[in-house]
Amino acid sequence: MGAFKKMELAVGVFVALGLAAFFMLAMKVxxxxxxxxxxxxxxxxxxxxxxxxxxxxxxTLAGVRIGRVVGIGLDTHTYEAVVTLSIEPRYDRLPTDSSASILTSGVLGEQYVGLEPGGMDEYLKNGGALKLTQSALVLEKLIGRMLTNAVSGDNPPAKTP
Amino acid sequence: MIDGLRRLGRSTLFWLNRLGRATLFLLRLLSALPTLAKRPSLAIRQLYSVGVLSLPIIAMSGLFVGMVLGLQGYANLVDFGATSSLGRVVALSLARELGPVLAALLYAARAGSALTAEIGLMKTTEQLSAMQMMAVDPFARVYAPRFVAGIIAMPLLAGIFTAVGILGGYFVAVQQLGVDSGAFWSQMQSTVKLFDDVINGVVIKSVVFGWVANWIAVFEGYDAIPTSEGISLATTRTVVNTSLVVLAVDFVLTALFFGV
Structure with missing residues (x-):
């Protein structure tokens, strides 16, 4: 009977491991x-x-990761996106006039928020807001603007004979 | 010419005959399940031999497959500056395909062959006939516990394979090659979906594979020619047939779950 008890224990451990693997797949992956x-x-x-x-x-700031995006929302009055950033406590000396821009790492890489430090003596605190922001570059808009520029650059002389 | 046709016809009839026997066998197996429910300790004993003892090979293989995926993915994605997508590549390929399929193939080689050999030897040494003489139903006592234990073990093994593989990929990508750990997990979490990838990919696939693998393994043992040569033939057939059927069924399931 002792051997069977040990076997039961091993089976219990096995089932627990399997469930733990699924828990990890569900929660972490x-x-x-x-x-x-x-x-x-x-x-x-x-x-x-x-x-x-x-x-x-x-x-990131100067290419070093100092925190991550924890929330993305929409302000229904101004129709602006409100991005909440969580910044590690040890980087607590960010000037209040720092600017944030959305950048892309590499051609196919994911987008991230890059901070540029400002020059103020006051530092950002919990609940603070970054005033200076630069939106993400949307490729279609960029190409559209390039095309309009090219067209308006070529056409006017042709239109006025 | 006529000889060739005759041989073709004979082998076709042989396979149809076996398929019919396998189906009848499955039905008798299922009808023995209520008897098994009264003595679950039989299945626990089998769960130990097919599940616990398969654990080391499954965990080791999962680790190495995950590490290879991490290395290969990195080597190919680094040209596009897209190494942050590595977590997504590793997790999706493991959860959707490699986890359940490789776990099933390893299971067929490690546990399926053992099941066939054990049952075949029981048949050869007439232990099964002795059981029937004592009015013990071999379906309830021998076949059903092995079948059920295998179906329980398979998804657990596939889950462990996938989880360990992702950890292996994480180890290579983040610890060795310097991919950002936040990007690794965030890209993974933003693409892997619980129902589409984890439930359909890992759980449903491996339950189906477990069903197929154990059905074949137990049936080949039951159907083995009771000689030492017959057992070796049956064991080989278990591994070959299980691998083929698992891969074919995998194609069908992938088309069903992930096909457009």
């Missing part, structure tokens, strides 16, 4: 919940257009 604890302070930034920015995208 798929998008059901976020388990990682978040100790950073929150700062909001308003953008006209955030392009393909996703929650959990990195926030």
């Amino acid at each position: 798929s998008n059901i919940a976020e388990l990682g604890e978040d100790k950073g302070y929150k700062v909001t930034a308003r953008f006209e257009n955030i392009g393909g920015l996703k929650v959990r995208a990195p926030v």
Whole structure:
């Protein structure tokens, strides 16, 4: 009977491991919940257009990751995107007039928020807001603008004979 | 010419005959399930031999497959500056295909062959006939517990394979090659969907594969010619047939779940 008890224990461990694997697949791998604890302070930034920015995208300053995007919302009055950034507590000396822009890493890479430090003596605190922002570059708009420029550059002489 | 046709016809009839026997076998197996429910300890004993003992090979293979995916994905994505998509590549390929399929192939080689050999030897040494003499139904006592234990073990093994593989990919990508850990997990979480990828991909696929693999393994043992040569033939057939059927069924399931 002792041997059978041991076998039962091993089977129990096996089933528990399998369930733990599924728990990890559900929680950590798929998008059901976020388990990682978040100790950073929150700062909001308003953008006209955030392009393909996703929650959990990195926030960088001078190329160094200092936090991540924790929330994306829409202000229904101004129709601006409100992005909440969580910044690690050890980077607590960001000037209040720092600017945020949405950048893309590489051609196919994901989009992230890049911060440029400002020159003020006051520093951003929890609940603060970044005033200076630059929206994501949307490729279609960029090409559209280029085409309009090219067309308006060529046509006027032809139109006026 | 006529000889060739005759041989073709004979082998076709042989396979149809076996298919019919396998189906009848499955029905008798299912009808023995209520008896098994009264003695679940039989299935636990089998769960130990097909599940717990398969764990090391499944975990090791999962780790290495995940690490290879991490390395290969990185080597190919680095040209496009898209290494941040590595988490997505590793997780999707493991959850949708590699996890359940490789776990099923390893299971056929590790546990399916053992099932066939064990049952075949029981038949050869007339243990099964002895059981019937004592009015013990071999379906309830021998076949059904192995079949059920295998179906329970398969999704658990596939889940462990997938999870360990993702951790292996994480280890190579983030710890060794310097991919940003936030990008690795966030890209993964933004693409992998719980119902489409984890439930359909890992769970449903591996339950179907477990059904197929154990049905074939137990049936080949039941149907083995009771000689030492017959057992070796049946064991080989288990591994070959299971691999082929699993891959074919995988195509059907992939077309069903992920096809456009």
